[in-house]
Amino acid sequence: MRARWFHTLPGRIGLSLVIGLLLAWLMSEGAFLILRESSDHAPHSIQLIIPLGTAERVAAGQASPSLPTDLTFVEGDTLVVKNEDVVDHQLGPVWVPPGATASLALDRAETYSVACTFQPSRVFGLDVRPRVTALTRVQAILLAGPPMAALIALYSLVIRPLPAKAAARS
Amino acid sequence: MPRSRFSLVAVGIVAGLALVAAGALLFAQPYTFHGSALNPPVAAFDFRLTDQNAQPFELTEQTGHVVLLFFGYTNCPDVCPNTLTQLNKIKSQLGDASERVRFVLITVDPERDTPEQLHTYLNAFNPAFVGLTGSASEMEPVWQKYGIFREVRAADSSPGHGHRDDAYLVDHTTRLYAIDPRGNLRLTYTLDTDADAITQDVRQLLNGQ
Numbered sequence: 092m093r094a095r096w097f098h099t100l101p102g103r104i105g106l107s108l109v110i111g112l113l114l115a116w117l118m119s120e121g122a123f124l125i126l127r128e129s130s131d132h133a134p135h136s137i138q139l140i141i142p143l144g145t146a147e148r149v150a151a152g153q154a155s156p157s158l159p160t161d162l163t164f165v166e167g168d169t170l171v172v173k174n175e176d177v178v179d180h181q182l183g184p185v186w187v188p189p190g191a192t193a194s195l196a197l198d199r200a201e202t203y204s205v206a207c208t209f210q211p212s213r214v215f216g217l218d219v220r221p222r223v224t225a226l227t228r229v230q231a232i233l234l235a236g237p238p239m240a241a242l243i244a245l246y247s248l249v250i251r252p253l254p255a256k257a258a259a260r261s
Numbered sequence: 262m263p264r265s266r267f268s269l270v271a272v273g274i275v276a277g278l279a280l281v282a283a284g285a286l287l288f289a290q291p292y293t294f295h296g297s298a299l300n301p302p303v304a305a306f307d308f309r310l311t312d313q314n315a316q317p318f319e320l321t322e323q324t325g326h327v328v329l330l331f332f333g334y335t336n337c338p339d340v341c342p343n344t345l346t347q348l349n350k351i352k353s354q355l356g357d358a359s360e361r362v363r364f365v366l367i368t369v370d371p372e373r374d375t376p377e378q379l380h381t382y383l384n385a386f387n388p389a390f391v392g393l394t395g396s397a398s399e400m401e402p403v404w405q406k407y408g409i410f411r412e413v414r415a416a417d418s419s420p421g422h423g424h425r426d427d428a429y430l431v432d433h434t435t436r437l438y439a440i441d442p443r444g445n446l447r448l449t450y451t452l453d454t455d456a457d458a459i460t461q462d463v464r465q466l467l468n469g470q
Contacts, residue, residue, distance in 0.1 A: 179408040185297040
């Protein structure tokens, strides 16, 4: 059976749109699945333990090997700082007396460098990423789909031009 | 409506309400504090200092009240006036509940912040606020236990600014502390925390959260 609609401009554009949206969906969802852990996990707590002797090491200009220099969160996560040292410590807005544990709900996506007392650089990076919602995923498909469809349509016209009659009509 | 049908409708309504209540209980989210929360809470370091009326002020005597505590000084050019303005906003947002809240400024400049000086300064913001001072030996352990950094530095003596020997600034920690009615240190806030958010947290502390 000859697909006559394929040889019309509206048919070609429609098919390109379907293929474009399908490819955009495949790519977007594929990327989402690969990066899921860093963008869409259920809200959870990430604990940072400041070991005994950290202040002494920092005073000597040494970094504590067990402490990172930055952390990445997703909106809704909670930062928990447990201070096992003998002096109080600070990580940005979180202040922890010796032997205590403090937590902070990170409910705003933002990237900041905050003052901290347990790194010789006195700076710590906090990256709070926005949570990926169903709406974000649909937006990604709608943003990527139409340009991809336009390219497919152009490509198809180059490799399989419309018959002269159809081209003249459109 | 026949009696049996009426009973059936009544039972349906009660069952529906029970289901809604059960759902609300099941899915109710626990309150999340806006400040940095100490969990488990730690007993707030107790102190006995002198207030702006030259009367002793002891933290343990504030049981039953939420205490909002910050460290500053009356010659502070920027941070302290802003914090006191924010505390005023929190106080007015709390309305009658503010009767159960103590708003306390502890000086980081006891040399200049006498009770009289604190009295005059705080009256300009809110006479209900408490200003505390003491001798250096009384203040040191309080600063240390609350993790207060303080450093005295000369005020700008460049031409046009003038210079006096007693004109100095004190760099200091700007954290705000919330102590619950049981005397536990529960929350700390940075300077940029919204007053509305702190008010919500204080209400939770007053409700026994």
